[in-house]
Amino acid sequence: MTLQKTNLSAQNSELYAQLFAQTRLAQHASRLLANASSDSKNAALQQMAIQLLRHESLILEANALDIEQATARGMKQNLLDRLTLTPARLQTIAAGVEAVVALPDPIGVTLASWQLSNGMQMEKRSVPLGVIVMIYEARPNVTVDAASLTIKTGNAVVLRGSSDALRTNRAITKALREALQHSHLPIDAIQLVEFTEHEAVDYLVRMNETVDLVIPRGGAGLIQSVLQKSTVPVIETGVGNCHVYVDSEADPEMATRITLNAKTQRPSVCNSTETLLVHEKIAPDWLPQMLTHLHEHGVELHGCERTRALAPQLAIIPANQDDWATEYLDLKLAVKIVADVEEAIEHITNYGTRHTESIVTRSEETAALFLQRIDATAVYHNASTRLTDGFVYGFGAEIGISTQKLHARGPMGLQALTSYKYIGYGNGQIVQ
Amino acid sequence: MTLQKTNLSAQNSELYAQLFAQTRLAQHASRLLANASSDSKNAALQQMAIQLLRHESLILEANALDIEQATARGMKQNLLDRLTLTPARLQTIAAGVEAVVALPDPIGVTLASWQLSNGMQMEKRSVPLGVIVMIYEARPNVTVDAASLTIKTGNAVVLRGSSDALRTNRAITKALREALQHSHLPIDAIQLVEFTEHEAVDYLVRMNETVDLVIPRGGAGLIQSVLQKSTVPVIETGVGNCHVYVDSEADPEMATRITLNAKTQRPSVCNSTETLLVHEKIAPDWLPQMLTHLHEHGVELHGCERTRALAPQLAIIPANQDDWATEYLDLKLAVKIVADVEEAIEHITNYGTRHTESIVTRSEETAALFLQRIDATAVYHNASTRLTDGFVYGFGAEIGISTQKLHARGPMGLQALTSYKYIGYGNGQIVQ
Incomplete structure (x- = not known):
């Protein structure tokens, strides 16, 4: 039955069967973990921090081998x-794991309670999701993050990191599973997928019987590939084509500070700004110096014709449709002069990816229009797009930044890894 | 680009293009509707009720033709x-639409607000999802339900009903779109897909660029088909293999009343009970009479060996694995005697579909164990499984009953059709 569900040929049914067995173990573990107390989950997290440091030499040795191999294969420096x-x-x-201990347990919380007209007392109580599959790139810190946040929320996790980090992940999950064992929690709640076959992902994302959620973390290619294949619910993370719009009534100094921060503070992340939109009234006075600043910070500029005309000495590259649509993730910026806030909103609606959008203006009215009309995860008035972050938001943790509208939107803290159930306390209620 | 995304052959690219254009119109309408006031949305709902009655003769004529054709095709009586x-x-x-007017508008609500450590004031505000595709069977009431609930929540809806109801749906949506026009809301917020080709569904569920959510409503086949093909987020509704567990400490009369209600009050719906589990201590005294009652109510009984031995005169059909796993949706019931609540929990965990599960017992302790350990949308103590319903819960509306854990679980009211965005009010905040 399960094989039919996948609609995939059974050509590698052995791999399928082994992966399915692994997710089944995770499912059994998740059922035990769902009923674990906050104290026992926190004790396990403490142990995880301890065991990571105890296993330091093994982990670093494994990591050295991964790095050696990745270097030989020509992996890029970043x-x-x-x-x-x-x-x-x-x-x-390890300190990050300990920080999770201090966060409130989001499981077993009464989210609402009320009485039905038939007298039944209702409770809406938070529960774990079950089994979460994480698909990610060669970043060992994600292995620990994912494991600590899922254990805290009573979920089991199936980790599918990059083959480039396999040795490191193996050493890390060994330490983490030992921590679970020390704490008398089911070790199968943390599973590492060691199969490096690409098919492994295709199989995992279609195991609806045992998997409750897939979270892909990585580049657009990885995320799209998972989305195309998955029948299990997916939380889409990551792609951010963010904008700063500098209004005619912007404080020029603030606009400069925010633009520089949004573009250059860390250009490789999803909440950095990719296109700067400037009101035509402020452009002649403000934009030339801004462009010079950006140029001095090593930013490659792509501009509309009017932008280019304002700073001919910078030899700004002509911007085309692709520039408006591209998430550079690099020290590159597209710049466009617009007629007004309406044109800015229209541009963002057409080209944005609904991640983070910011307006710089002194006008409360213009700001309110922008904040209301822009459809994005986060909209800011007089602030850098870089602020969209679970830690900045005070969530104390971040599983990723969701760019979809269902379940969780924006920075995902512990709550994003929970569901709920309805509990009815009756005394014989039936439907008439 | 869009055609590539679907991974489908372009053999019917004309159909694809037309459907895409329809969802694009819905998307444009949804952006206007997202900013509509509660008053204007409510005025439109009032108009929808009025126009449905004004179009009565056209709607009933169209419906008569649909019925004639469906009868000729041999459609079943139910x-x-x-x-x-x-x-x-x-x-x-029409009265149902008017009832929606009275419900509070779930859009534009401040769900949370707090100040970041950098001084930025944050607000989490509810917003519409955008464009919702509904895929459903030949039930004209769903057309109106879906349209009224999506308009109330500021969403646009693309309706893909069964071809058996096409004439009726056409007449209904004509009335509803006229209502939008009367109320100066964008008529394209309600779209009927008139293409009856099966491919139309396959295309629609992969239009991630324009569609935010797909809700399939119907049998397991329809839902599975959508789940297998969709790249747009789906809310899974419907399948319910529900259980009543009668504990050794059950009030016998209450257990009888609840079991009868859960099985016979409306057997064709997802929250009716399909398997009765009975503690072995209460079975000899209570079960024989219960089985006789059920038999008298026309229920076809499938029982375990011990159940059959308790009522040989009823010629109970031997139950097999399939009976435990089947959602009969009919006057059929599987019956199993279990050793204790642990075996009941294990059976439900193995065969249930996480919809609604009920325990009948006087023991608070046993009830608490059951309510905590069972992983389901709804768990009840001393109440009928039939109670899982948005109206019974007091939501004032029901789009369906979600059987998944993400976004919305259980009966979905208006809130299930909303998302949220984060709004930051800053004064120059950047990331250090």
């Missing part, structure tokens, strides 16, 4: 950096 | 009944 663990980084990761 | 409209039924449907 990706190598994300793969690399050091004693200091492991300390930070 | 399905014909669901397709049939009468003046009285149309009155009820």
Whole structure:
């Protein structure tokens, strides 16, 4: 039955069967974990931090082998950096697990209670989701993050990291599973998928019988691939084509500070700004100096004709449709002069990815229009798009930033990993 | 680009293009509707009720033609009944729309507000989802329900009903769109898909660029088909293999009343009970008479060996694995005697579909164990499984009953058709 469900050929049914068995183990573990007390889950998290440091040498040795192999394969420097663990980084990761202990347990909370007209007392109580599959790239810190947040929320996790980090992930999950064992929680609540076959992902995302949620974390290609194949619910994360709109009534200095921060503070992340929109009234006075600043910060500029005319000395590259639609994730910025806030809203509606959009203006009225009309995860008045972040928001944790509208939108804290059930306390109620 | 996304052959690209254009119109309308006031949305709902009655003769004529054709095609009586409209039924449907007016508007609500450590004031505000595709069977009342609830929540809806109800749906949506026009809301917020090709569904559920949510309503086949093909988020509704567990400490009379209600009050719906589990201590005294009652109510009984031995005169059909797993949706009941609440929980965990599960017992302790351990949308102590319903719950509306854990679980009221966005009011905040 399960094989039929997948609509996939049974050519590698052995792989399928092994993966299915792994998710089944996770499901059994999740049922035990759903009933675990906050104290026992927190004790397990404490142990996870301890075991990570106890296993330091094994983890770092495994990581060194992964790095060696990745280097030989020609992995880019920025990706190598994300793969690399050091004693200091492991300390930070372990401290991150400990920080999760201090967060309130979102499970078993009475979210609402009321009485029905038939006298039945109702309770809406938060519960875990069950089994969560994480599909991600060669970032060992995600392995620990995902495991600690899922255990805190009473879920089991099936980790499918990149094959480039397999040795590191194996060493890390060994430590984490030992921590569960020490704490008398089911070790199968943390599963590492060691199969490097690409089919493994295709199979996992169609195991509706045992998997409750798939979270892909990585580039647009990875996310799209999962979305195309999954029959299990997916939370889409990541792609952000964010804008800063500098209104005619903007405070020029604030606009400069926000634009520089939104573009250059960390250009490789999803909440950095990719296009700057400038009201035509403020452009002649403000934009030339802004463009010079950006140029000095090493930003490659792509501009509309009017923008280019304002700073001919910078040899700004002519912007085309692709520039408006592209998430550069790099020190590149598209710049467009617009007639008014309406044109800015229209541009963002057409090209944005509903992640984070910001307006800089002194006008409360214009700001209110922008904040109401823009359809995005986060809309800001006089602030950098870079602020969209679970830690900045005070959630104390972040599983990712959802760019979809269902279930969880924006920075996802612990609550995003919960569901709820209705409990009815009756005394014989029936339907008439 | 869009055609590539679907991974479908372009053999019917004309159909695809037309459907895409329809969802694009819905998307444009949804953006206007997202900013409509509660008053204007309510005025439109009032108009919808008025126009439905004004169009009565056209709607009933169209319905008569649909019924004639469906009868000729050999449609079953119970399905014909669901397709049939009468003046009285149309009155009820119009009254249902008016009832939605009275419900609070769930859009534009401040769900939370707080200040970040950097001083930025944050607001989490409810917003519409956008464009919702409904895929459903030959039930004209669903056309009106879906349209009224989506307009109330500021969403646009694309309706894909059964071809058996096409004439009726056409007449109804004509009335509803006229109501929008009268109220100066965008008529394209209600779209009827008139293409009867099966491919139309396959295309619609992959239009991620223009569609935010797909809700399939109907049998398991329809829902599974949508789930298998959709890349747009889906809310799974409907399948309910529900249980009543009669504990050793049950009040016998209450257990009888609840069991009869749960099985016989309306056996064709998802929250009716399909399997009765009985504690072995109460079975000899209570079960024989219960089985006789059920038999007298025309219920076909499938029982375990011990159940059959308790009522040999009823010639109970031997139950097999399939009986435990089947949602009969009919006057049929599987009956099993279990050793204790643990076995009942295990049976429900193995065979249930996480819809609604009920325990009948006087023991608070046993009830608490059952309510905590059972993973289902709704768990009841001393009440009929039939109570899982948006109206019974007091939601004032029901789009369906979600059997998944993400976004919305259980009876879905207006809130299930909403998302939220984060709004940040800053004074120059950047990330350090």
